[in-house]
Amino acid sequence: MMIQGIRSFGPEKGETIIFTAPLTLIVGWNGSGKTTIIESLKYATTGDLPPNSKTGGAFIHDPKLRNEKEVLAQVKLSFRSTSGVRMVATRNLQVTVKKTARSQKTLEGSLLMIKDGEKHSISTRVAELDQIIPQYLGVSKAILENVIFCHQEDSLWPMSDPSTLKKKFDEIFEALKYTKAIDNIKMIRKTPSPPSNSAYATSTPS
Numbered sequence: 001m002m003i004q005g006i007r008s009f010g011p012e013k014g015e016t017i018i019f020t021a022p023l024t025l026i027v028g029w030n031g032s033g034k035t036t037i038i039e040s041l042k043y044a045t046t047g048d049l050p051p052n053s054k055t056g057g058a059f060i061h062d063p064k065l066r067n068e069k070e071v072l073a074q075v076k077l078s079f080r081s082t083s084g085v086r087m088v089a090t091r092n093l094q095v096t097v098k099k100t101a102r103s104q105k106t107l108e109g110s111l112l113m114i115k116d117g118e119k120h121s122i123s124t125r126v127a128e129l130d131q132i133i134p135q136y137l138g139v140s141k142a143i144l145e146n147v148i149f150c151h152q153e154d155s156l157w158p159m160s161d162p163s164t165l166k167k168k169f170d171e172i173f174e175a176l177k178y179t180k181a182i183d184n185i186k187m188i189r190k191t192p193s194p195p196s197n198s199a200y201a202t203s204t205p206s
């Protein structure tokens with residue numbers, strides 16, 4: 001993964017982190033950027049920004065720290081899809097300092113498939129990337145958001161009230177699929193079936 005212009009990762013050059021299998025330990029002093037790495041993984045895979053960062057541009061490197069009016073940020077993630085193909089997901093953000101406030105904008109991203117050394121563009125539309133990257137990873141968005149890259153500020157969701165908890169579990173276990181399937185089975189059972197050909201044949205005089 002490459003991070004550029006996110007929190008303490010400056011915008012002038014990208015920092016690359018290579019994750020090794022089966023385990024990568026991230027160790028560092030307080031404030032050194034461990035959470036930022038997980039936040040960037042979550043952002044690259046789901047398009048989700050950390051809690052409370054939609055306004056104020058806190059996820060993007062602060063332009064004021066370098067006396068600038070604008071900062072461009074990028075997170076690039078290279079991964080293997082479920083079918084073993086190399087993919088590269090890129091997300092771009094921009095923050096602009098205005099007189100009284102800051103405005104944060106999501107710019108066009110991209111998902112590339114690399115086959116036989118050639119790059120093929122799969123999509124550049126952000127909403128589509130949010131949907132298809134989890135599919136190529138073979139992990140649902142709900143599991144990426146709530147389990148694998150669950151933000152430390154959101155990590156108490158298992159203690160939430162019963163209805164919120166049920167909603168989370170329904171998302172994680174994709175319960176809607178099963179309730180829809182059960183409804184369909186009930187519908188099919190209720191619908192009277194047409195007489196079969198063999199029944200017709202036995203009742204027809206020869």
Ligand SMILES: Nc1ncnc2c1ncn2[C@@H]1O[C@H](COP(=O)(O)OP(=O)(O)OP(=O)(O)O)[C@@H](O)[C@H]1O
Nearest residue numbers: 007008029030031032033034035036058060061062
């Ligand atoms: N918008 C921003 N621009 C520049 N730097 C920022 C911005 N937001 C946060 N930072 C800095 O980025 C760092 C964020 O660190 P992060 O929370 O990822 O560290 P950490 O290693 O997880 O720390 P801890 O061990 O305390 O959880 C801090 O040093 C913070 O001051």
